[in-house]
Structure formats: structure tokens, C-alpha cells
Amino acid sequence: MTTEQRVRRAAVKLFADKGFHGTGIRDLAQEAGISSASLYHYMGTKEELLSGIMRECLDRLLLGARRATGGVADPRQRLVSLVALHVLAHALQPAETRVVDNEVHALSAATRRQIVALRDEYEQLWSAAIDDGIRRGGFTTPEPAVTRLALLEMCSGVARWYSPRGPVELDRLAGHYTGLALRMLGSADHECPAGLDTARKVLSDVWGKTL
Amino acid sequence: MTTEQRVRRAAVKLFADKGFHGTGIRDLAQEAGISSASLYHYMGTKEELLSGIMRECLDRLLLGARRATGGVADPRQRLVSLVALHVLAHALQPAETRVVDNEVHALSAATRRQIVALRDEYEQLWSAAIDDGIRRGGFTTPEPAVTRLALLEMCSGVARWYSPRGPVELDRLAGHYTGLALRMLGSADHECPAGLDTARKVLSDVWGKTL
Amino acid sequence: MTTEQRVRRAAVKLFADKGFHGTGIRDLAQEAGISSASLYHYMGTKEELLSGIMRECLDRLLLGARRATGGVADPRQRLVSLVALHVLAHALQPAETRVVDNEVHALSAATRRQIVALRDEYEQLWSAAIDDGIRRGGFTTPEPAVTRLALLEMCSGVARWYSPRGPVELDRLAGHYTGLALRMLGSADHECPAGLDTARKVLSDVWGKTL
Amino acid sequence: MTTEQRVRRAAVKLFADKGFHGTGIRDLAQEAGISSASLYHYMGTKEELLSGIMRECLDRLLLGARRATGGVADPRQRLVSLVALHVLAHALQPAETRVVDNEVHALSAATRRQIVALRDEYEQLWSAAIDDGIRRGGFTTPEPAVTRLALLEMCSGVARWYSPRGPVELDRLAGHYTGLALRMLGSADHECPAGLDTARKVLSDVWGKTL
DNA sequence: AATGAATGAGGATTCATTCAT
DNA sequence: CATGAATGAATCCTCATTCAT
Structure with a gap:
């Protein structure tokens, strides 16, 4: 599974569970297993995600x-x-x-x-x-x-x-x-x-x- | 309508429209027509609201x-x-x-x-x-x-x-x-x-x- | 001197010395003697300042x-x-x-x-x-x-x-x-x-x- | 024109236009037409540049x-x-x-x-x-x-x-x-x-x- | 030589909350 | 009762830099 997929998957899970505004960029990073800065290699804005x-x-x-x-x-x-x-x-x-x-x-x-x-x-x-x-x-x-x-x-x-x-x-x-x-x-x-x-x-x- | 009702009503409207995490305390204050500090006379925590x-x-x-x-x-x-x-x-x-x-x-x-x-x-x-x-x-x-x-x-x-x-x-x-x-x-x-x-x-x- | 004046003065000094982009919001806060969050009571954006x-x-x-x-x-x-x-x-x-x-x-x-x-x-x-x-x-x-x-x-x-x-x-x-x-x-x-x-x-x- | 010259030229242009602190390493890379990592083959620190x-x-x-x-x-x-x-x-x-x-x-x-x-x-x-x-x-x-x-x-x-x-x-x-x-x-x-x-x-x- | 991937530190700004007035 | 002032913590996002490939 590529990192991009991991990010996507993390976002789907967290957005579904805690809502978009309830999900922090750090939550996403942790769930995806990368740093919050690295997140931005695989996505644009949080909203674009x-x-x-x-x-x-x-x-x-x-x-x-x-x-x-x-x-x-x-x-x-x-x-x-x-x-x-x-x-x-x-x-x-x-x-x-x-x-x-x-x-x-x-x-x-x-x-x-x-x-x-x-x-x-x-x-x-x-x-x-x-x-x-x-x-x-x-x-x-x-x-x-x-x-x-x-x-x-x-x-x-x-x-x-x-x-x-x-x-x-x-x-x-x-x-x-x-x-x-x-x-x-x-x-x-x-x-x-x-x-x-x-x-x-x-x-x-x-x-x-x-x- | 009492101020408390106004606050309650504002919260209902905004929580419904933008979600709990998407609603700021300042949004609530503005919608209720009072200052964000005054809000706390009529409610406990945002979550208690x-x-x-x-x-x-x-x-x-x-x-x-x-x-x-x-x-x-x-x-x-x-x-x-x-x-x-x-x-x-x-x-x-x-x-x-x-x-x-x-x-x-x-x-x-x-x-x-x-x-x-x-x-x-x-x-x-x-x-x-x-x-x-x-x-x-x-x-x-x-x-x-x-x-x-x-x-x-x-x-x-x-x-x-x-x-x-x-x-x-x-x-x-x-x-x-x-x-x-x-x-x-x-x-x-x-x-x-x-x-x-x-x-x-x-x-x-x-x-x-x-x- | 009001706090707003202190902020203005701090900004003038730092923008002149280190440039706009060289001046951080924390530098401004420190120079003005308040916290970086309080800064925003007295200004809009950094650029508006x-x-x-x-x-x-x-x-x-x-x-x-x-x-x-x-x-x-x-x-x-x-x-x-x-x-x-x-x-x-x-x-x-x-x-x-x-x-x-x-x-x-x-x-x-x-x-x-x-x-x-x-x-x-x-x-x-x-x-x-x-x-x-x-x-x-x-x-x-x-x-x-x-x-x-x-x-x-x-x-x-x-x-x-x-x-x-x-x-x-x-x-x-x-x-x-x-x-x-x-x-x-x-x-x-x-x-x-x-x-x-x-x-x-x-x-x-x-x-x-x-x- | 060598790549080093291109980097130098990009830096001169951008530092002059937007200031040192207003110029990001990515801006430099884009202006020079290379990746931001490659930049570091032709320069030391941004400040050394x-x-x-x-x-x-x-x-x-x-x-x-x-x-x-x-x-x-x-x-x-x-x-x-x-x-x-x-x-x-x-x-x-x-x-x-x-x-x-x-x-x-x-x-x-x-x-x-x-x-x-x-x-x-x-x-x-x-x-x-x-x-x-x-x-x-x-x-x-x-x-x-x-x-x-x-x-x-x-x-x-x-x-x-x-x-x-x-x-x-x-x-x-x-x-x-x-x-x-x-x-x-x-x-x-x-x-x-x-x-x-x-x-x-x-x-x-x-x-x-x-x- | 060249670059995608990676990141800790820091960027500006907003957060919910408290408190003195 | 009401609110300006205040802030530590958190927000999203970008920074300059390194490194394995």
C-alpha cells in the first residue's frame, strides 16, 4: 500500500469518526504513520483531501x-x-x-x-x-x-x-x-x-x- | 425571549449547520448577539451546551x-x-x-x-x-x-x-x-x-x- | 502609552530593523511585552499592521x-x-x-x-x-x-x-x-x-x- | 549558462524583489528550474547564497x-x-x-x-x-x-x-x-x-x- | 547530478476559557 | 450583568535542510 493510500485511508476513517473539523492534521499524520509535515507530500489542503x-x-x-x-x-x-x-x-x-x-x-x-x-x-x-x-x-x-x-x-x-x-x-x-x-x-x-x-x-x- | 434561550437557539442553529467542531465560541456569541465572555454567564462549557x-x-x-x-x-x-x-x-x-x-x-x-x-x-x-x-x-x-x-x-x-x-x-x-x-x-x-x-x-x- | 501604541511601536521598530518577513509574530509580541495571542486584540493581520x-x-x-x-x-x-x-x-x-x-x-x-x-x-x-x-x-x-x-x-x-x-x-x-x-x-x-x-x-x- | 549561474541569478532576482526572508527555497528552485533538493548541489546555506x-x-x-x-x-x-x-x-x-x-x-x-x-x-x-x-x-x-x-x-x-x-x-x-x-x-x-x-x-x- | 521523500522547527492565526473591571 | 483584555494550547500549513536512491 502506498503512503498516499495510507493517508487517504486515515482521512476517511477519521473524518467519518470525528468529523472533518474534529480531525486535526496531527491526528491524520499519526493515523497514517508519518509526520504532519510529510502529510503535505501526499495531499494539498486538508479540505482538498x-x-x-x-x-x-x-x-x-x-x-x-x-x-x-x-x-x-x-x-x-x-x-x-x-x-x-x-x-x-x-x-x-x-x-x-x-x-x-x-x-x-x-x-x-x-x-x-x-x-x-x-x-x-x-x-x-x-x-x-x-x-x-x-x-x-x-x-x-x-x-x-x-x-x-x-x-x-x-x-x-x-x-x-x-x-x-x-x-x-x-x-x-x-x-x-x-x-x-x-x-x-x-x-x-x-x-x-x-x-x-x-x-x-x-x-x-x-x-x-x-x- | 431570555438571553439563555437566545444562546441555546444560536447553538442549535450553528451546531446543526456547521457541526460542533466547526462552530467557534465567537460564532455562538455573534449569533446570540452578546460577547463571547458573556456567553459564559449562560452556559458551562461548550460541550455542556x-x-x-x-x-x-x-x-x-x-x-x-x-x-x-x-x-x-x-x-x-x-x-x-x-x-x-x-x-x-x-x-x-x-x-x-x-x-x-x-x-x-x-x-x-x-x-x-x-x-x-x-x-x-x-x-x-x-x-x-x-x-x-x-x-x-x-x-x-x-x-x-x-x-x-x-x-x-x-x-x-x-x-x-x-x-x-x-x-x-x-x-x-x-x-x-x-x-x-x-x-x-x-x-x-x-x-x-x-x-x-x-x-x-x-x-x-x-x-x-x-x- | 496604550497597548495598541506599544504594538505599533514594536512593529515599526522590528519591521525597520529586520524587515516584514524577517519579523515573526512572536518577535512582535515579545517586543510589545504581551503574548502573541493578545497581539490580535490590537491588530488585524500582520500585513494590516x-x-x-x-x-x-x-x-x-x-x-x-x-x-x-x-x-x-x-x-x-x-x-x-x-x-x-x-x-x-x-x-x-x-x-x-x-x-x-x-x-x-x-x-x-x-x-x-x-x-x-x-x-x-x-x-x-x-x-x-x-x-x-x-x-x-x-x-x-x-x-x-x-x-x-x-x-x-x-x-x-x-x-x-x-x-x-x-x-x-x-x-x-x-x-x-x-x-x-x-x-x-x-x-x-x-x-x-x-x-x-x-x-x-x-x-x-x-x-x-x-x- | 551553468546551473550554478542560473541559481545565482534566480537568487539575485528574488532576493531583490521579495527580500531574503520573503524568498523561500522553493521559490528559488522554481525560478532556477530545478528541484529544491538539487539546489543544494550548487549552494551552501540560503544565507551563504x-x-x-x-x-x-x-x-x-x-x-x-x-x-x-x-x-x-x-x-x-x-x-x-x-x-x-x-x-x-x-x-x-x-x-x-x-x-x-x-x-x-x-x-x-x-x-x-x-x-x-x-x-x-x-x-x-x-x-x-x-x-x-x-x-x-x-x-x-x-x-x-x-x-x-x-x-x-x-x-x-x-x-x-x-x-x-x-x-x-x-x-x-x-x-x-x-x-x-x-x-x-x-x-x-x-x-x-x-x-x-x-x-x-x-x-x-x-x-x-x-x- | 538529480530528486522524491522526509521532518523538526517554526510560520501566522484562532481556539476555548478566565478574570478583573 | 456585561465585557474588554488576556493567554496557553492548538489550529493548518510552510520552512530550510538532509538523505537514500
Whole structure:
């Protein structure tokens, strides 16, 4: 593992645990195993380190979501893939995703705009799947916008509590959440193996992780 | 409004917006409209200010949840009341609840234990309702513990996006979320007016707010 | 003497002796007799301290020069007053003026523009006196612009070597320099008591110093 | 051009523009077009780089002044040569001479002594010419010591404003300044072609520059 | 010869907190 | 009650310099 990776990893861990402002440059250095001056060989500003982490995480999520939904006609399948991918990403990389979810306020205005734009683009894929599903996929829900937010928050929450050492396996977790999502959307059928398969494949391609 | 309230309010706002570590004592003073030295007439430590906010918020939530569920036999009604109350509290006091949800890491170990204990006690009421509901209320869900967490995260998420200036009214919001919850729990019926009524009443009694 | 004055004085001394970049915030604090944190009760940035010193010094010089030349018809007298005032100011406040002369490079672009504008305005008074003197005051010099610069550098140099503990008294010093200036400008007469008197008066009015 | 020369040149430029303490080792490296580590193949300490520049510049000035005055009986001619040489050196090498004039404070005590000794030796030649000129060269000035300082500051100032892109040619500039000097010293005749010629010759011999 | 990597010391500035007034 | 003044400790970051490669 390169030193740069060690720095990145230290930052992800500490930013997730103690927050950006709660993490000192000395904490980062100690966690990375180098001096605080050496830190600056591998990063720009502390804030650039943060935004880099966020961008990478969101880029990957967006790429995965696009791969999982691109060319898929069935909105139910798209939605299931999105949910599964989101849940798996948050369960596998809880630190990264918590940083993305919680530390936006620490960004400068300019960078914040970029990050929020990425997130909006990502959520747009959810909106499309939900709206399509209502039109022609058997979804029934008043206030689809509210339901979308409820879904997203529910799935993102996984990063706040999931532990690989717990009793629930990842595959089962994803299946459970897709079931919840389909129920929330009033779908008659609560399963969609195709969507789950797609998510597994994308997870392997984009994150390099196999369940 | 007393100065103490002004300080409390300033802290809630800033801790919610910029995080505990991102908020300086001078920021607090400016927002409260007094000098940073005067601040210390109305608070102990900065951390005590934080824990006070959290405790009060959680105390109220716990009190409300107890009142809403105490003596209620039907687990479906209890669950609906809990969801509605949680959603309403988070929509009405988004700043307070975001502080509770996001700034636990800033607490000292001792205080954190107390706060987490309160939260656990609160979540215990949810667990009870769900477990009872599975046993004898028509709930069907594998992994009830996961479902509980999904529910809580979904409902807490309201504080992150709800705006009173948006198109959705509070009463409708609560109804929507209780519906989502009942769907997630596989309940045959997706409504429970009694549970909503209880929540409204408790909200008035404990929070002093009427919809 | 107020603490703010002590800070200002410390800065003037150290900036003059060791340069802006050669002076640390801790040096300033020590010289002012307070802690480096307390320093920030009495100043903004270190650079603002610098620009403040420069502005005040240049403001006074400009004010003095205007008072000494305003309404004076004879360009010879004006020039003599300017030289005398400049020399006296630099002899009496060598530290301040050396800061003005040597530390412009340490200013930010925006502030530098303001300071240079003040200096240009000041030098404009010299140009006017010299040009007028050539036209109708008996001055003869090729390249009046060069002569102006030579005069200014010669007079400013006083701040680099004059010591009140040396053998030359201030009044005599001013007289000597006005003589040199008139010679440089080819003036037939090398004295101009009126100009010197004006300078003495302005020095008393604007600087509050009497020879 | 060797790398060492490039380093030297970079240092001269940056020390002159931003001061010794305002110039970082990284600035030097960038300006020289090498890495900051490589810098240390061509220099000792940053301070040694500074003192080297000063010494070389002063050595050359001293050597030139000696050649220009050695064996010249007429103090008027000696003075004119000194003025011309000084002005030309400062106009041709404004950066070097500004470093010599402005950065003495950045030297360590020991090195400073050496540099100041060189400068004193150099100024001694001026003193001698002036004093001799008073005794038997037609110079008249009260306070010859003050006049010497005035002359030196006036001539050194050239480095602060002269631009080869300006309207005044070097030869003319030197002539103008020798004229000013002779006027300041009360010399009846304001020209001395022999002194100027000597200066030109020495400039060619010692600096390798032809006007 | 050249340089990435490394760092202890120090740069300016802000921190939360206390206290005399 | 209110606050200017004060500060030790900490903030992020850059410094000049060394060294293994």
C-alpha cells in the first residue's frame, strides 16, 4: 500500500469518526504513520483531501448507478438495482459514504456546489426509476418525491449501523432492503432477482468487490 | 425571549449547520448577539451546551414516545404513533434533531454514554412495538432488527430535507410516513387514524405545537 | 502609552530593523511585552499592521507637504520646504520611513496599489515644484525627472544613517540638505529661510515636534 | 549558462524583489528550474547564497573603484569616476545592488561584519576624494561627511528606479549624476570628461560591459 | 547530478476559557 | 450583568535542510 493510500485511508476513517473539523492534521499524520509535515507530500489542503474523498466516492456511486440502470427498460428492475447498489456501497464503505453524507458543510462554497451537483445527478436516476415505475411499473405512492427521499435516507442509514461482524450477510441485507423498497412503492411483487444480479455485477466491475 | 434561550437557539442553529467542531465560541456569541465572555454567564462549557441540547431533545422525544405508547395494547397503533411523532419532531425541530443525530462523536466518553443510553431506551420502544406487531399485530418482516433501523433512519432523515416552505404539509407528511412504515412491516392495512391522533395529542402536550 | 501604541511601536521598530518577513509574530509580541495571542486584540493581520503603519506615515507626509506648499507661489520656497520636511521627517522617524521605503514588496497587490498611489501623489508635489522652478524660479537642470528622483533618494537616505546622537543637529541637517538641493537644481541662491521656516512650522503642526 | 549561474541569478532576482526572508527555497528552485533538493548541489546555506552575492557585488565595486581612483591625483576626477561607476553599476545591476543595500539585516553577525567592512572600505575611497577635493580640488561643502552620505544615497537610489527601457541612456545618466555631484560639492566646473572616461574603461574591464 | 521523500522547527492565526473591571 | 483584555494550547500549513536512491 502506498503512503498516499495510507493517508487517504486515515482521512476517511477519521473524518467519518470525528468529523472533518474534529480531525486535526496531527491526528491524520499519526493515523497514517508519518509526520504532519510529510502529510503535505501526499495531499494539498486538508479540505482538498476531503473533497477528493467525496468526489471519488460519488463518482463511483454515479458510475455504478449508470451502469446498473443504463439500457434497462423495466423501472422496477432499475429501482431494485439502485437500492441494492446503494445499500451495498454503504455497507462496504461506511466510512466513505458517511463522510459524503455528513461533511458537506465543511466544504468551501465552490467545492460544495460541485459535490452537490454530483449528488443531484445521482438522485436523478432514482427519481426517474420511481416516476417511470409509477407510470408503468406498478408503483403506487402519493408524493413520490417524499418517497424517494425516504428511500434514500433509509438506504444511506445503512452506513451508520451496518457491521460486517453482525449477523446479517451483505447479500441478504441487499435483498431485505430491495424488499422494503418495493413494499414502500406499493409494488405487488416484492422480489426482483434480475435487479439484484445487476447490482452484484456492477459491484464487482466498479468496486472490485465480490459478495 | 431570555438571553439563555437566545444562546441555546444560536447553538442549535450553528451546531446543526456547521457541526460542533466547526462552530467557534465567537460564532455562538455573534449569533446570540452578546460577547463571547458573556456567553459564559449562560452556559458551562461548550460541550455542556451541546450535551444539554441533546439531552433536552432526547428527553422530550422519549417522554413523548412513552406517553404515546404507554397503555396502548395494539402494537400497530403504537408503531404508527412512534413514526408520526418521530417524523413530526424531526420536521418541526430539524436543527435539534440533526445535532442529536450527527454530533454524538463530539461528546466526551462519559456524556456520550448517557446520551446513547437515552437513545437506546427510545429505540427500545420501537423494538417492542415491532416485535409485538410481528407476534400479534399482523407485521411480517424478516430481520425485524434491520427493519427497525431502516425505519428509524428513514424517519430521522426527514430532518435533513423537510422544509415548512415546501409543498407537503406536516399532517400529510406524518400520514405518508406511517403508511410507508406499515407497508415496510407488511401490515395488511396501511392506515391507523388512532395512532395518528395520539401522536397529534402528544405533540401538543409535550412540544406545545399544534398542527 | 496604550497597548495598541506599544504594538505599533514594536512593529515599526522590528519591521525597520529586520524587515516584514524577517519579523515573526512572536518577535512582535515579545517586543510589545504581551503574548502573541493578545497581539490580535490590537491588530488585524500582520500585513494590516504593516499597511497601517505605511498609510499613517504617508498620510502625514502628504498632509505636511500639502500644508507646506499650498498657496505658496515661489517654487523655490516650495522645493525647499519639501526637502526640509522630508529630511526632518526621515531623521525624526527613521524607522517608520524605512518601513515605507523598503517593505512595499511585502504588501498584497491591492494594498500596494493604495500605498503606491499615496506615494505618487506625494512625489507629484515635488515634480510640480521642480517643473515650476525650471519655468520661472531659476532652476536649471537637464532631465528634471531624473533630478527629482535623485533628490528624493538623497533625502530619503537620511533615514538610513542619521542618528540624533551624532554631531549634526536637525536644523542644521535640514539646512544642509536644502542647500544641496538648490545646488543640484542650479539655483543661483543656495538659501531660502522662508522655506525652512514653513517646514519648521508644519513639522510642529502635523508631527507635533519642535526642533 | 551553468546551473550554478542560473541559481545565482534566480537568487539575485528574488532576493531583490521579495527580500531574503520573503524568498523561500522553493521559490528559488522554481525560478532556477530545478528541484529544491538539487539546489543544494550548487549552494551552501540560503544565507551563504546571500552573502556570496553580496560579497561578489561589493568586491567588484571595490575593485572597480580602486582601479578608477588608483594613481589619480585630481580629487575631482576621482570623485567623478566614483560617482559614474557607482551609478552605472547600480543601473546595470539593480538587483544585485539592491540586495547589497537592503538585505544586510538578514546576515548573521559574523558575515555582516565582513560585508560592512567591505562597504566601509569602499566608502573610504569616497571620503578621501571628497576630503582631498575640499583641501585642493575646489570643493566647498560644510559637513563633508553628510555630503558624502547624501551623494552615496542619491547614487545608490538609481538601482531603485532606473530602467533600461526608460528614456535616459546610461551614458547620459552617468553624466547627469556626475554633474549633480559636482554641483553638490560646490565645484566651479560641472564637467570632468576624464573621470567619465576612466569610469567607462573600468566598467569594461571589471564588469565586462560596454556602453 | 538529480530528486522524491522526509521532518523538526517554526510560520501566522484562532481556539476555548478566565478574570478583573 | 456585561465585557474588554488576556493567554496557553492548538489550529493548518510552510520552512530550510538532509538523505537514500
